[in-house]
Amino acid sequence: MISAGKTTTVLWALRSPCDLGCPHCYFGVLEQDRLEPPTQPGKLTHLPHGDLGLPVLMDFLSDIGESGIERVFLAGGEPLNWPPVGQIIAVLTAAGVQVVVCTNGRPLTRPAIRKMLYDNGVHAVSVSLDSADPVINDRQRPTRGGQTDSWARVVAGISALLDDRGDRAMKVGIYSVLTRNTLAGMPDTARFAAELGVDYFVAQPVALDPGHELFAELVLRERDIPLLEEVFGAIAAADLGMSLPGELYPAQVVSTVRHRLQDKPGCYGGHQLAFIEPDGSVWDCPSGHMIAAQAAAGTQRSIIGHTAAELFMPTTSARDCPLFSGDCVNMNPLMEFDRVLGDR
Numbered sequence: 001m002i003s004a005g006k007t008t009t010v011l012w013a014l015r016s017p018c019d020l021g022c023p024h025c026y027f028g029v030l031e032q033d034r035l036e037p038p039t040q041p042g043k044l045t046h047l048p049h050g051d052l053g054l055p056v057l058m059d060f061l062s063d064i065g066e067s068g069i070e071r072v073f074l075a076g077g078e079p080l081n082w083p084p085v086g087q088i089i090a091v092l093t094a095a096g097v098q099v100v101v102c103t104n105g106r107p108l109t110r111p112a113i114r115k116m117l118y119d120n121g122v123h124a125v126s127v128s129l130d131s132a133d134p135v136i137n138d139r140q141r142p143t144r145g146g147q148t149d150s151w152a153r154v155v156a157g158i159s160a161l162l163d164d165r166g167d168r169a170m171k172v173g174i175y176s177v178l179t180r181n182t183l184a185g186m187p188d189t190a191r192f193a194a195e196l197g198v199d200y201f202v203a204q205p206v207a208l209d210p211g212h213e214l215f216a217e218l219v220l221r222e223r224d225i226p227l228l229e230e231v232f233g234a235i236a237a238a239d240l241g242m243s244l245p246g247e248l249y250p251a252q253v254v255s256t257v258r259h260r261l262q263d264k265p266g267c268y269g270g271h272q273l274a275f276i277e278p279d280g281s282v283w284d285c286p287s288g289h290m291i292a293a294q295a296a297a298g299t300q301r302s303i304i305g306h307t308a309a310e311l312f313m314p315t316t317s318a319r320d321c322p323l324f325s326g327d328c329v330n331m332n333p334l335m336e337f338d339r340v341l342g343d344r
């Protein structure tokens, strides 16, 4: 059970580097950023120039058990390629914080990584796989080194993690990015996930700025809505035995395809949700719109020189947000993660 008063979910992008080069990634394209390193506050990049070292992170975590943080999603970049990640996870779970690791799945083929996750009592592992079709997946999730085994290695990693699980409570799930290229095949991807034996499945829409060079190719638009509704309906009707996002989620996704920016009464951003970047900056939520607004106002905070209990006090309040978008819908499955973990 979670102790009373712990209500904050933190999405923590722990590290910037990654061994995949997904062209739609929130972290941008490494090759482009090498030519012109981003300088604006909050802009994510696979360049590791501002990533904090372990001592600063440990100082921040020193009183985590007294903070309002209930659950941490560790992401990136690729969090499992950074050797000290085990020490971070150990401190979190020892303090009673629930830990969900979000990974591209390739590190899971390493037995030492699987052992570290189990030994430290990680509560769930969300693995990214965008299609049951290796060609479609690997076009959207290519390796940086030109290897052609992206899909195969992720599937091998998921299978190995499930094989090692025994009767441990850790949940394993698949996150799949919905683009115009993966949409039609999403029911097959969900079926494939169920056949692998995972516990939960989330199809989340790609979020890109209108100026992104892949916006027209990947981002769902009004005319995709009938197929989108059909796909969500088919996945639900198939009754695959996996936990899916709440029943309002498909309509929320559809609504943000229809209206990109909306008012959202009583949102959790900045109160029950926070986003930490690899440089330690703390934002009210990971939405690009929110980060731009906070960067302009200079209201972001930092974990440098601050502890978790100083930054994250227990709260149940909510406030209205005029920046509700597809980025925010992608946060709903995280904020409803009790559906996956249940009453522990």
Ligand SMILES: C[S@@+](CC[C@H](N)C(=O)[O-])C[C@H]1O[C@@H](n2cnc3c(N)ncnc32)[C@H](O)[C@@H]1O
Residues within 6 Å of the ligand: 018, 024, 025, 026, 027, 075, 076, 077, 078, 079, 102, 103, 104, 105, 126, 127, 128, 175, 176, 177, 204, 205, 206, 207, 208, 330
């Ligand atoms: C940024 S990754 C970090 C963790 C890990 N590297 C991975 O790929 O799972 C977290 C999740 O965001 C998804 N993602 C990345 N860029 C996205 C975008 N522009 N829109 C929607 N989802 C995106 C990834 O597919 C992955 O499921």
Ligand code: SF4
Residues within 6 Å of the ligand: 018, 019, 020, 021, 022, 025, 026, 027, 076, 077, 078, 104, 128, 141
């Ligand atoms: S694996 Fe994750 S962090 Fe790496 S490029 Fe793909 S989405 Fe981005």
